[in-house]
Amino acid sequence: xxxxxxLWTLQSTRDAPTNVAASYSALxxxxxxxxxxxxxxxxxxxxxxxxxxxxxxxxxxxxxxxxVTQSLHLGTxxxxxxxxxxxxxxxxxxxxxxxxxxxxxxxxxxxHRDAEFDxxxxxxxxxxxxxxxxxxxxxxxxxxxxxxxxxDAALRxxxxxxxxxxxxQTLYPDEIRAHVAQISAMSAEAGRARGPIxxxxxxxxxxxxxxxxxxxxxxxxxxxxxxAGSWWILRGSGNGFxxxxxLERQLERVFDAALIGPANMVAEHLGELEAxxxxxxxxxxxxxxxxxVDALRSMASLAGAALDGAGSLR
Amino acid sequence: MRLILHLRxxxxxxxxxxxxxxxxxxGFDGVALSDARWSPTVLAGALSTGLSGVRxxxxxxxxxENPLYLVEEALVAENLLGGRLTLALRAASGFEERFTEAVxxxxxxxxxxxxxxxxxxxPTPAGLTANRHNLxxxxxxxxxxxxxRIPIWLTGERWAxxxxxxxxxxxxxxxxxxxxxxxxxxxxxxxxxxxxxxxPDALRxxxxxxxxxxxxxxxxxxxxxxxxxxQVHSLIDLRAKMQMFQLPPGLAEHWAESDSDPRKGSERG
Numbered sequence: 278x279x280x281x282x283x284l285w286t287l288q289s290t291r292d293a294p295t296n297v298a299a300s301y302s303a304l305x306x307x308x309x310x311x312x313x314x315x316x317x318x319x320x321x322x323x324x325x326x327x328x329x330x331x332x333x334x335x336x337x338x339x340x341x342x343x344x345v346t347q348s349l350h351l352g353t354x355x356x357x358x359x360x361x362x363x364x365x366x367x368x369x370x371x372x373x374x375x376x377x378x379x380x381x382x383x384x385x386x387x388x389h390r391d392a393e394f395d396x397x398x399x400x401x402x403x404x405x406x407x408x409x410x411x412x413x414x415x416x417x418x419x420x421x422x423x424x425x426x427x428x429d430a431a432l433r434x435x436x437x438x439x440x441x442x443x444x445x446q447t448l449y450p451d452e453i454r455a456h457v458a459q460i461s462a463m464s465a466e467a468g469r470a471r472g473p474i475x476x477x478x479x480x481x482x483x484x485x486x487x488x489x490x491x492x493x494x495x496x497x498x499x500x501x502x503x504x505a506g507s508w509w510i511l512r513g514s515g516n517g518f519x520x521x522x523x524l525e526r527q528l529e530r531v532f533d534a535a536l537i538g539p540a541n542m543v544a545e546h547l548g549e550l551e552a553x554x555x556x557x558x559x560x561x562x563x564x565x566x567x568x569x570v571d572a573l574r575s576m577a578s579l580a581g582a583a584l585d586g587a588g589s590l591r
Numbered sequence: 592m593r594l595i596l597h598l599r600x601x602x603x604x605x606x607x608x609x610x611x612x613x614x615x616x617x618g619f620d621g622v623a624l625s626d627a628r629w630s631p632t633v634l635a636g637a638l639s640t641g642l643s644g645v646r647x648x649x650x651x652x653x654x655x656e657n658p659l660y661l662v663e664e665a666l667v668a669e670n671l672l673g674g675r676l677t678l679a680l681r682a683a684s685g686f687e688e689r690f691t692e693a694v695x696x697x698x699x700x701x702x703x704x705x706x707x708x709x710x711x712x713x714p715t716p717a718g719l720t721a722n723r724h725n726l727x728x729x730x731x732x733x734x735x736x737x738x739x740r741i742p743i744w745l746t747g748e749r750w751a752x753x754x755x756x757x758x759x760x761x762x763x764x765x766x767x768x769x770x771x772x773x774x775x776x777x778x779x780x781x782x783x784x785x786x787x788x789x790x791p792d793a794l795r796x797x798x799x800x801x802x803x804x805x806x807x808x809x810x811x812x813x814x815x816x817x818x819x820x821x822q823v824h825s826l827i828d829l830r831a832k833m834q835m836f837q838l839p840p841g842l843a844e845h846w847a848e849s850d851s852d853p854r855k856g857s858e859r860g
Contacts, residue, residue, distance in 0.1 A: 287734065298737045301670035305640045325663065326727070330734035334660075337667040340636030344608075362656045369664075372630040375604040376637045391722040396730040397657055398717040510724050 278551040278590045280583070281559045282311055282576050283320030283354055283477070287332040288565040292499055295568070297330045301338070308342035310573055311349060314580040317588025318350035318382060320559050323357050326396045329565070336369050343377035350588075352382030354443055354477060354559050355425040359387050359404035360397055363411040370420055383415070384443050384475075386425035390508050405430060412438060423475060427456055436463035441472040446479050446561065447534045450553055457554035475557035476550060479535035481567070482543055482578040489571045493537065496566040501531050536560070540582035547583060547590050592833055593805040594826055595621035595648055595776070600628050604637075610810070611638050615645040617823050623648040623679070623807055632664035639671035646675040648807070650746070653693040654686025657713050662700040662732050665741060674737030679762055681746035691753055694745065698757050701740050705729035744776060762807065776805035781822055784808060788825045802833075824850075 285304070289295045311319045319342060321335035332338055339351040358366070374381050387404045388394065394401040415422065416438060424435035425443045435442050444456055457474055464471035479497060483490045505511075505527060506518040517524040536543045550558055560579070562572045585591040596614045598607055607629070611622045622638075622645050624631040631649040638647065649668070651661055661678075669676040680697065682690035692710040699706050707729045708715045716730050744760035745753060754761045760774030779787070787793045808826055831846070832838065 297734045298670050298673065301667075301734075302673060304671070326730045326732070328731065332667060333663040333733065334632070334667045337632050337636040337664050338671065340633045341639045341671050344637045344640045362660060365656055365660055369630045369633055372604065372633040375629070376608075376633065391724045392716070392727045392730075395716045395719055395722040395726055397659060398713055398715070398719070400719055400721040402721045508725070514724055516725050 278547065278555055279317040279557040279588055280547065280590055281318030281320055281350070281352065281557065281588075282316050282562055283352075283559050284322040284561050285319065285332075285335070285338070285563055286322050286324070286565065287338065288329040290329045290500075290503070290565040292496075292503070293565040293568065300568075301341075304338060305341050305345045307573065308346050308349060308351075311576070312346045314577050315584045315586050315588060316349070316576070316580060317557070318352050318559070320352045320354045320382075320384070322354055324390070325360075325393050336373050339381070340373055340376050343373070343380065346380075348380070350380045350382050351377060352384055352423070352559075354384040354423075355386030356384060357388035357393070358385040358411045359407040360393055360399060361411065363407075363414040366411060367414040367418065370415060370418055374418065374420055381420050382423065383420050384423040384425055385412075387431075389510075408434070423472075432456070432460055433463055433467075435472060436460060436469060437467040439464075439469040439472055441557075442474045443557075443559070444474065444476040444555075446477040447530050448476065449534060450549055453550070453553040453555065473556035474554060475559060476555050477559045477561055478546075478550070479531070479537075480543060480560040480562055480575075480579070481535075481537045482540045482575045482582075483537065484539045489567065493567070494532070497535065497537075497564060498528055498532055500564045500566050501528050505531075540578045543579055544583035544590075551590055592803065592830060593620040593646075594830055595619065595623050595646075595805055595807045597623035597625070597648075597650075597778075597807050597809045599810040600625055604629060604634065607634060608637060608641065611645070612641050615642050618827055619645060621646040621648050621677075621805070623650055625650040626652060630664075632661075632668045635668035635676065636671050639668070639673075642672075642675075644675075646677060647672060648677045648679055648744075650679040650681065652683035653680050653697065654683040654689040658693045658696045659700060659713070659715070659732060662697055666701075666732065666734050666736055669736050669738065669741055670734055676738075677742045677744060677760075679744040679746060679760075682750075690750070694743065694750075694753060694757060694759070698743060698759070700732040701736060701743070703731070703733075703735045703740075705731045742774065744774060760804075763803075774805065775803045776807050777803040778807045778809060780809055784822065784825050784829070788829055 287300045289297050308319055321339060323333060323335050324331040325333035335353055342351055387408055391401050423441040423443045424431050427444055442460055460474060461471050481493045506524055507516055509517045511517050511520045511523040536546050562576050583591055596619045598610045614622050624634050635647050635649060665678050680694055689712050692712050696708055696713055699708055744762050746762045748763055751761055758773050760776060762776045764778050
């Protein structure tokens with residue numbers, strides 16, 4: 278099982294303010310560190326039209342990381358493909374692939390936030406169709422593509438095209454096994470070889486004297502509370518903050534499924550994921566509230582305990 | 592006067608990146624990349640780790656797509672470059688009628704504050720009835736730029752009044768212009784360059800107070816030819832002669848001497 282790390286978003290939030298230009302300036306050195314630690318890949322995520330400077334075009338940032346690394350794969354988890362102009366984005370991918378041949382991993386999702394679609398003059402209810410159109414443009418480029426999500430439509434879309442899949446971080450082992458089986462069945466039904474299956478997992482290695490250890494749980498919870506509270510539609514209308522009980526229940530699940538503990542414990546959990554049929558895990562160490570030296574130290578602890586030196590679980 | 596080298600386009604990405612780094616070594620102030628073949632913003636991201644001082648001029652068409660994609664890409668590239676980015680816009684063929692609105696939208700979106708635009712082609716936010724949840728009346732495009740605002744230049748004399756209204760620079764194909772604008776850049780081809788270098792009157796016209804702020808020199812359109820040593824020499828020579836209103840006696844002869852005897856010469860070319 279390949280092991281990658283993420284998610285670089287280059288945010289500067291109210292809870293974790295940082296100079297934006299300094300974040301971009303530090304990116305190349307961070308990519309080099311991730312490569313030296315022996316991880317398979319470094320992953321970025323996209324959002325737009327929010328106060329926090331979230332990087333809305335991660336492919337541009339990935340080009341910088343690509344030029345200072347030799348073997349590190351660079352991926353998106355996720356690129357909100359339905360929000361892009363398909364022709365323009367195909368050229369972006371083609372150029373980035375030319376900058377880093379064979380090292381681009383394109384994770385794509387539909388996007389969920391109405392305000393992002395509306396800001397670009399797009400209809401959210403057309404996002405499935407726009408995704409199909411964009412994939413039609415991208416598939417001939419031959420860049421490894423990963424479909425994000427676990428809805429039937431997403432899994433069927435990936436299975437019919439022979440793409441990979443990235444499952445969300447909230448799944449428990451039984452659910453992961455069920456999804457792997459479902460994807461295998463859908464691929465067989467579509468007459469395609471099943472693509473690789475990945476998963477995102479929130480992660481932190483404790484016990485390495487990091488000053489953040491004791492506060493990590495609350496920090497990550499606050500990160501998700503802000504994002505889910507502001508953006509997620511948990512039931513009907515309104516946002517998560519307007520449905521506090523549902524919001525807390527959702528956060529509990531996110532947090533319960535996270536891998537937080539000593540390196541050997543996290544490594545053990547990674548072994549379980551591999552046994553479930555997962556081919557790639559994207560470990561989310563890098564949040565707005567954890568970004569920096571502590572996150573890199575946490576990654577290094579895990580790399581030393583669990584990686585084989587070639588980007589895979591030992 | 593700033594010297595900008597517009598890199599040859601019909602070549603591979605590695606050649607473009609190498610040419611840009613070479614241009615910085617040779618003393619150019621800026622490198623121009625267009626969107627004719629590759630994504631210039633991706634190239635800018637890649638170059639951010641290889642260039643330490645050169646400013647990038649990204650020459651992009653607008654009108655065919657929502658300009659906010661370009662705005663976002665430029666903002667990310669500009670942050671990676673530590674602020675050394677200028678955006679040059681030209682109308683996409685067949686979309687000239689949308690150019691004014693596109694430039695206004697780009698200009699507005701670079702201001703790092705929530706805005707709305709009630710334009711004909713890209714109302715922002717669109718306020719579509721199909722989008723229902725947690726909509727916002729204004730959008731802010733991030734990330735914030737390093738510069739107070741990313742400079743915008745428009746290409747072509749027909750856009751001079753728009754450039755003046757929005758405080759944009761202007762790129763013209765000739766120095767024969769007295770258009771008011773924030774920054775005047777003139778494009779010059781290889782043949783014209785040779786004439787200018789040899790013609791003291793032409794040189795004075797470039798160098799006087801109303802001359803261009805920047806000179807954009809197009810590399811050979813022949814993809815097999817990079818910028819020749821002679822071309823670079825001509826440009827550097829041109830600038831040296833224009834940076835002072837009047838050269839002291841003997842300096843021009845001194846330079847000519849080093850040109851004729853490479854052993855006495857500098858590292859030019």
